[in-house]
Each structure stands twice: as C-alpha cells, then as structure tokens.
Amino acid sequence: GAADRSYGFSVAKLAGVPPPVIKRAKQAGVILVAFDNTLDTEDAINVNVDQKGLGVLWADWLGKHIPDGGKILEVRGVAGTSVDTDRHNGIHETLDASGKKWEVTEVVGKWDDGVAQKATADAIATNGPFDGITAQGGDTGVVQAMIDANHPFVPFGGETENGFRK
Numbered sequence: 001g002a003a004d005r006s007y008g009f010s011v012a013k014l015a016g017v018p019p020p021v022i023k024r025a026k027q028a029g030v031i032l033v034a035f036d037n038t039l040d041t042e043d044a045i046n047v048n049v050d051q052k053g054l055g056v057l058w059a060d061w062l063g064k065h066i067p068d069g070g071k072i073l074e075v076r077g078v079a080g081t082s083v084d085t086d087r088h089n090g091i092h093e094t095l096d097a098s099g100k101k102w103e104v105t106e107v108v109g110k111w112d113d114g115v116a117q118k119a120t121a122d123a124i125a126t127n128g129p130f131d132g133i134t135a136q137g138g139d140t141g142v143v144q145a146m147i148d149a150n151h152p153f154v155p156f157g158g159e160t161e162n163g164f165r166k
Helices: 009-014 018-027 051-065 082-097 113-127 139-148
Strands: 032-035 044-047 070-076 102-108 132-135 156-158
Touching: 018 032, 051 082, 051 132, 051 156, 070 082, 070 113, 082 102, 102 113, 113 132, 113 139, 132 139, 139 156
Parallel strands: 032 044, 070 102, 070 132, 132 156
Antiparallel strands: none
16 A cells, blocks of 8 residues: 555565665666665665664563553554564563563554554553553654643653654
C-alpha cells in the first residue's frame, strides 16, 4: 500500500525494488549508504547500531524501574523493517528472561510523532493505564498523548529525540 512518507531502502526492499536500484547505482558509480536500516548487499555501505541491543537496553531499564513487572505499552516503528523487528525482539527477549510477569500492549507508531500520539491515545483509552512504556521514535507524540489523557508519567525507555527529552 501507499505510505504517507518515505521510510527508505528497507521499505523498498520489502516491495522488491532495491535490486535494480542497487544495480543501476553500482553501474553509475554511485555509492549507496543505508542509514539505520541495512541492505543485504555488498554493494552498499550500511551505517547502523545494534538495534536489538537498543531493545535490550530499553527493556532492561524498564525491568530495573518496575520491580514487580506490570503493564507495558510498546510503541513500535515501521512494520516489516529490520530496525523495528530487531528492537522488538530485544525488548521481548529481555522482558521474557526477567522472570517477571509482563502484559505488553503493542501499537504501531511508524517512528512518527502524530501516528504514535494517536496510537498511544487509543491504547491508553482501551488498555491503560500502563506501568511503563517503550517506544521506537515518535516519543514526543507518546508523551503528548500521556499528557492529554492525564496518564501518570511512568518509566519510559525510548529514543533520544529532542522533544522527548524536554
């Protein structure tokens, strides 16, 4: 389906577009640099961090700040991308290994403040309140939804976006 904005090569890869794009770029001498998502080719430079490790870090932090387990809201990124999948897996493997009881509500925020705000508002209305939150971008929207719903501020493992940190 259509997207409201570009999410880079990973989405194109899911749609089957990159092989000819990568081939044309290589033939033209263009250097492809994939940032934050990876391309499965030796013909591109992948600039990335340990995305699963970020999920582990966020979940570990939540586990330390919510000592008895509880209800967690997970605001995911763009479905089907390696970044979203890796972070999600890191979060869940860490929570599962903690020995605590976690009830996780997942919503899709697409790394976008507006989308994340709506998804969070809906989750708070239907499944809240939450004991903790983790979000993959769109964190400013998540916080705004919490404020709008009078949801208490709870432990929140998320991105280091400027608006979120204020």
